[in-house]
Amino acid sequence: MAADAVTPLPFSVLLPVYAGDSPSFVRRAFESVTVDQSLQPDEVVVVQDGPVGAELAEEIAHLRDSTTVAVRVLQLEHNVGLARALDAGLAACTFDVVARMDADDIARPARFAEQLALIAEGYDIVGSAIQEFADERRPGAVRVPPGSPQEIERSARFRSPFNHPSVVFRREAVRAAGGYEDLPLMEDYWLWARMIAQGARGRNLPEPLVMYRVGAGAYARRGGANLLRSELELQRRMRRIGFTTRTQFARNLAVRGTYRLVPEALRRRTYRSLFAEETPG
Structure with missing residues (x-):
């Protein structure tokens, strides 16, 4: 445009x-x-x-x-x-x-x-x-x-x-x-x-x-104990205002919480498969 x-x-x-x-x-x-x-x-x-x-x-x-x-x-x-x-x-x-x-x-x-x-x-x-x-x-x-x-x-x-x-x-x-x-x-x-x-x-x-x-470290910052704490607090807040259901809250804790704890190499692969598409350099 x-x-x-x-x-x-x-x-x-x-x-x-x-x-x-x-x-x-x-x-x-x-x-x-x-x-x-x-x-x-x-x-x-x-x-x-x-x-x-x-x-x-x-x-x-x-x-x-x-x-x-x-x-x-x-x-x-x-x-x-x-x-x-x-x-x-x-x-x-x-x-x-x-x-x-x-x-x-x-x-x-x-x-x-x-x-x-x-x-x-x-x-x-x-x-x-x-x-x-x-x-x-x-x-x-x-x-x-x-x-x-x-x-x-x-x-x-x-x-x-x-x-x-x-x-x-x-x-x-x-x-x-x-x-x-x-x-x-x-x-x-x-x-x-x-x-x-x-x-x-x-x-x-x-x-x-x-x-x-x-x-360097971009995907490392997507995990770890500090980010897990923020993740848990985010999920609590979204549930508190009714933005998510109980089922969605439980799913998010299980999936997104686990994602914060897996090794960096696996976190990178998981993120790319869910949210990104590769483009030839």
Whole structure:
């Protein structure tokens, strides 16, 4: 869909950054959501989540001086974690329509033109497939989410229905659901569940509009005792608000809980078989 076919909607890009991010990755992510886009944002809100090193601080200052797009930097005194950083960033955004971007990913040029067209049609949240990569020149597996509102609502009872780095949403729909709440590595899924329960309408595009950087340890982080604790808490919360049935709750504990405890190599194979398709590099 051509950018000139999109009903103009002003929108913000929300980009959180913390001490562990690479300055060069941050620069590439910023370029991909500004100068590379066929439909450029009206502002980029950079949330600096706590103190950062000198090199990253210099890069953030460079972004602030951008002549391409208005950039606002929100500096948080302490590292508060992703959920609280995003909530603070949402409050700082000027516009109701907000696009998420991670500091180490790359947005493809048609991303906002494609997604804003659906937001203009009345959807509250629009995501897309994402494509894993370690080297930008050799993209890998594609994670394809459920597409239609009905498929999203159905699948959300078992797995996160959106790829978090790919979403564009209406801030008011996020606020109506209570905003981001702290739940390590599960804050996005918990938000989507509450939004869907509140009646938010979602869509996913099958094209991988975001390249998702996968480094060493990416699948290791999907398991372990800490993530298992978050998984159990997520399932309790979804059951408490009536988002899942007792049967779905028991199934999720058995399947998703076990997934957090299996060896990394098996976890990688299982995830790819369920949620991704291989693409020749």
